[in-house]
Amino acid sequence: MIMNYTETQKEVILKTLDFVKETLYGEGSGHDYWHVYRVWNNAKSLAQSELCNNYIVELGALLHDIADHKFHGGDLTIGPRVAREFLEKLGVEEEVISGVCEIIATISFKGAKVVSEMSTIEGMIVQDADRLDAIGAIGIARTFAYGGHKGHEMYNPGIKPKLHETFEAYKNSKGTTVNHFYEKLLLLKDLMNTETAKKVAKKRHEYMEEFLSQFYHEWDGTM
Structure with missing residues (x-):
């Protein structure tokens, strides 16, 4: 659903984009401003096929990694807290802030055997x-x-x-990078919420399988 934003809402989105860019630009782990920018664009595209509050979707996408628990000792509360403080300063209404904070608190993958389901369509889209x-x-x-x-x-x-059966075990894992494909990435295709995302995920999943096949083929250094 396309939402007609007020001038105030447009200004909030632009200020949020600036805040995210200032905070995350140049970060080197793959959780940088450009990651957020892509997620923001992904979310706007997915929202076109869903009946949702686009304002919450956009703000949730922009702020979803503003203080990722992976870089704050596994603290799941810091992201929603930072987002709330920022949005309150902009005078955003409580209903919107609560919706955004719920997305941030719930969005993360927490282990292969840990249930982490969104309760709102806005959250599902951003996830x-x-x-x-x-x-x-x-x-x-x-x-x-x-x-x-x-x-x-x-x-x-x-x-x-x-x-992993618990978030504690997942966040403390010392496994290899390739293992992460099996512990998380290859599981995501079947965890998508929206029909549009499921279609896109299928192609990306197949690309990862092809990559891993080629990786193992080259691993031993033989021709």
Whole structure:
């Protein structure tokens, strides 16, 4: 659904975009401003096919990684807190702030066997938009950027993937970057919420499978 924004809402979105750019520009782990920019565009595209509050979708997409728990000791409360403080300063109404903060608090993948479902269509859209940026060619690039940032081994045949049963186990995992495909990325296709995202995810999922096949083919250094 296309929403006609007021001038105040347009200004809030532009100020939010500036805030995100100022905060995350140049970040090197794949969770930078450009990641947010892509998720924002993904979310706007997905929202066109859904009956939703586009304003909450856009603000949720823009602020979803403003203080990612992965870089704050696993604290799931810091993202919603930073977003709330920022939006309150702009005079955004409580209903919108609550919707945005719920998205930020719930969006993250927390382990293969940990249920993390969105309760609103706005949240579902932003979650799908974020997960689409975690798979496919961009997803592959971001995965290796993050693995290098964290000092993880690229691949070690002796370390097997784990399907984590708790968020604590997932966030403390020391697995390899390639294992992350099996622990998260290859699972995302079947976790998409919207029909549009499911179609896009299928192609990106297949691309990752092709990449892994070629990776293993080259791994031993034989022709």
